[in-house]
Amino acid sequence: MNKLLIATNNKGKVKELQDLLKGLDIELVTPTDIGLKLEVEEDGANYEENAAKKASAFAQASGLVSLADDSGLEVDALDGAPGLHSARYHPKPGANDADRRAYMLENLQGKPRPWTAHFHATIAIAVPGGNVQLVDGNCRGEIIPEERGTGGFGYDPIFLLPELNKTMAELEMDEKNRLSHRARAVMNAIPILKNLFGRS
Numbered sequence: 001m002n003k004l005l006i007a008t009n010n011k012g013k014v015k016e017l018q019d020l021l022k023g024l025d026i027e028l029v030t031p032t033d034i035g036l037k038l039e040v041e042e043d044g045a046n047y048e049e050n051a052a053k054k055a056s057a058f059a060q061a062s063g064l065v066s067l068a069d070d071s072g073l074e075v076d077a078l079d080g081a082p083g084l085h086s087a088r089y090h091p092k093p094g095a096n097d098a099d100r101r102a103y104m105l106e107n108l109q110g111k112p113r114p115w116t117a118h119f120h121a122t123i124a125i126a127v128p129g130g131n132v133q134l135v136d137g138n139c140r141g142e143i144i145p146e147e148r149g150t151g152g153f154g155y156d157p158i159f160l161l162p163e164l165n166k167t168m169a170e171l172e173m174d175e176k177n178r179l180s181h182r183a184r185a186v187m188n189a190i191p192i193l194k195n196l197f198g199r200s
């Protein structure tokens with residue numbers, strides 16, 4: 001075992017995971033690098049089921065240890081929505097990240113602020129034909145009614161970290177990668193990866 005497949009089709013996640021995993025001395029490859037086109041239906045009942053399904057499908061298709069991330073944004077004033085459905089949170093098919101942010105703000109109109117929220121990430125690591133290990137991470141903040149910043153992806157421009165008074169999109173990637181839900185999940189995944197790849 002000498003390569004780790006970053007099992008996601010989301011370019012924002014790929015960049016962050018490459019940066020978060022770069023110190024491990026493990027060769028990282030993406031689906032594009034190995035010419036693998038795979039869309040896994042995310043029909044699990046929770047983040048764990050979806051992350052495990054994605055990691056196992058990519059491991060099976062590639063023959064490589066695969067790391068998948070299933071994540072979402074849970075907004076308290078929306079009763080935890082969009083949560084598991086964050087990537088598909090829009091009535092119109094073909095909607096993009098900007099459409100989803102605008103739709104979220106429409107749904108929050110008239111609700112008292114602060115619009116507290118948290119990001120959640122579950123990471124699954126699957127060995128081809130073998131078991132799947134799961135870890136997770138969270139990051140608390142609040143949704144604000146206007147976009148700020150151009151970094152990151154998804155809901156980052158409307159997700160404020162109140163203690164920094166910056167949105168996730170106003171952070172440099174290395175700052176986001178010190179405190180995000182994904183960074184925290186990766187921290188919990190590192191001992192598993194070191195063990196699988198025989199690193200000390």
Ligand code: ITT
Binds near residue numbers: 008009010054072119
């Ligand atoms: P893969 O399944 O291929 O990994 P995806 O985008 O479909 O890509 P998810 O099903 O896990 O991934 O959806 C997560 C969604 O939650 C993502 O599309 C964003 O809308 C949102 N999200 C997750 N992490 C985020 C982050 O760090 N910043 C902003 N939005 C995030």
